[in-house]
Amino acid sequence: MPTPVVMPQMGESIAEGTIVRWIKKVGDQVERDEPLFEISTDKVDAEIPSPAAGVLTDIKVREGETVGVNTVVATIGQANEVSRPGPAEGGASRGGPGAPGGPAAPGASGGPAAKQQADGQSTPAPTPADKTVSSITPERPSGNGRRRSSPLVRRIAKDHNVDIAQVSGSGIGGRVTKHDILDYLEEGRLKPAPTTAAPTPAPMTTVPTPAPTRGPAAPATTAPAPGSPGPVQARAPQVARPAGADRVEKMSVMRKKIAEHMILSHRTSAHVYSVFHVNFSTVEKLRQDKKAEYEQRGAKLTYMAFIARAIAGALSRHPVINASIDGENVVYRKDINLGIAVALDEGLIVPVVKNADEKNLLGLSRAIADVAERARSKRLNPDEVHGGTFTITNPGQFGAQFGMPIINQPQVAILGVGTIEKRPVVINDAIGIRTMAYLTLGYDHRLVDGAVADQFMADVKEQLECFDPSDC
Numbered sequence: 001m002p003t004p005v006v007m008p009q010m011g012e013s014i015a016e017g018t019i020v021r022w023i024k025k026v027g028d029q030v031e032r033d034e035p036l037f038e039i040s041t042d043k044v045d046a047e048i049p050s051p052a053a054g055v056l057t058d059i060k061v062r063e064g065e066t067v068g069v070n071t072v073v074a075t076i077g078q079a080n081e082v083s084r085p086g087p088a089e090g091g092a093s094r095g096g097p098g099a100p101g102g103p104a105a106p107g108a109s110g111g112p113a114a115k116q117q118a119d120g121q122s123t124p125a126p127t128p129a130d131k132t133v134s135s136i137t138p139e140r141p142s143g144n145g146r147r148r149s150s151p152l153v154r155r156i157a158k159d160h161n162v163d164i165a166q167v168s169g170s171g172i173g174g175r176v177t178k179h180d181i182l183d184y185l186e187e188g189r190l191k192p193a194p195t196t197a198a199p200t201p202a203p204m205t206t207v208p209t210p211a212p213t214r215g216p217a218a219p220a221t222t223a224p225a226p227g228s229p230g231p232v233q234a235r236a237p238q239v240a241r242p243a244g245a246d247r248v249e250k251m252s253v254m255r256k257k258i259a260e261h262m263i264l265s266h267r268t269s270a271h272v273y274s275v276f277h278v279n280f281s282t283v284e285k286l287r288q289d290k291k292a293e294y295e296q297r298g299a300k301l302t303y304m305a306f307i308a309r310a311i312a313g314a315l316s317r318h319p320v321i322n323a324s325i326d327g328e329n330v331v332y333r334k335d336i337n338l339g340i341a342v343a344l345d346e347g348l349i350v351p352v353v354k355n356a357d358e359k360n361l362l363g364l365s366r367a368i369a370d371v372a373e374r375a376r377s378k379r380l381n382p383d384e385v386h387g388g389t390f391t392i393t394n395p396g397q398f399g400a401q402f403g404m405p406i407i408n409q410p411q412v413a414i415l416g417v418g419t420i421e422k423r424p425v426v427i428n429d430a431i432g433i434r435t436m437a438y439l440t441l442g443y444d445h446r447l448v449d450g451a452v453a454d455q456f457m458a459d460v461k462e463q464l465e466c467f468d469p470s471d472c
Contacts (some may be wrong), residue, residue: 393416
């Protein structure tokens with residue numbers, strides 16, 4: 001019996017995914033757990049393994065298409081079940097509902113299409129979109145006026161006082177996606193305020209003497225209230241047209257998701273930063289002393305392990321830094337899950353080390369190296385890219401003195417690690433050479449005050465400068 005291959009759930013708030021690349025082709029032999037196709041979501045890029053051994057008999061969703069979770073994207077069966085391309089498919093090596101050799105659409109035996117075929121009537125060839133969503137009835141708003149949406153979309157709507165029922169959904173079955181809600185907010189921001197569009201001008205619009213700088217073609221607007229900004233004229237963005245030598249490429253799915261997530265974070269959180277200059281001389285000595293021992297135990301002792309250990313300890317003593325905001329509520333997270341930003345050739349991903357406070361230095365070294373290596377090879381599990389409560393990013397590996405990172409929603413803080421190098425510093429009225437680095441804490445001022453953030457960073461600084469050798 002053929003085995004369906006479905007779009008997996010790649011996180012608790014993920015409603016859909018985009019197929020970036022098919023690793024196997026129709027007719028290829030596949031083994032169970034062998035990489036079958038590659039997907040991209042706003043959380044992770046990953047290679048999806050085959051759920052069974054056999055032959056890839058049918059591909060229902062093409063590269064670049066976005067479908068909802070649990071949508072059947074392919075079929076694993078036997079060699080004699082391989083779908084043959086029909087004339088309407090333009091030679092594409094995949095079948096679909098109603099195609100010869102392809103699986104029938106749900107309910108086809110008793111539906112109108114089946115009746116037309118039984119009467120000898122011809123039916124139009126299905127398009128790629130028909131193959132994935134033809135059997136899905138568009139979802140209507142429920143009785144309370146809400147449309148189907150993910151928890152992330154509902155949180156964005158709640159933060160901006162938006163009724164989801166007013167947002168047109170472009171997702172599967174009319175689902176409102178994150179892209180839809182962000183476009184809706186952008187359109188609302190660019191529209192003039194309702195008072196400026198009123199047909200009857202307010203009394204204060206009458207000015208006895210016209211301003212000398214206002215030209216005859218300038219539109220009449222309502223005078224702003226004292227202390228408030230005037231109306232903003234929305235202008236179409238000036239897009240530079242590519243010249244002959246320019247190269248134009250479509251943004252990758254990961255790049256688009258990163259862009260959406262960063263814009264959302266800036267709109268949501270009040271970003272403030274504190275920068276601390278930290279002496280890593282003690283850490284450097286311990287690292288050199290323990291380096292060979294850790295390599296014998298199969299681990300590479302890096303600065304990041306020491307930093308993660310200090311952060312995990314400080315988060316347990318400053319729980320507000322490990323919290324998140326849910327509307328008007330503060331959620332204090334029980335677990336300390338550290339997200340470690342990993343730079344990829346095509347973007348950035350943040351795998352999560354769960355329960356970091358329960359791991360010693362050796363355990364953190366192994367865990368960080370493991371998730372980083374699997375992130376680069378696209379072998380992360382779905383639960384390893386969500387659930388983070390605090391993120392660490394390391395621009396210093398490329399030589400940056402320090403960075404101003406954007407908070408990874410729904411967290412309220414992020415640490416940027418600058419380059420760690422020897423510098424001249426003043427010690428007891430004398431100049432000395434020490435291994436130093438700048439650590440930058442970006443935090444959400446809606447919840448975290450400057451004093452609390454600085455106390456947290458002072459705690460981290462003390463742990464690193466006086467790192468306990470018995471903890472190695």
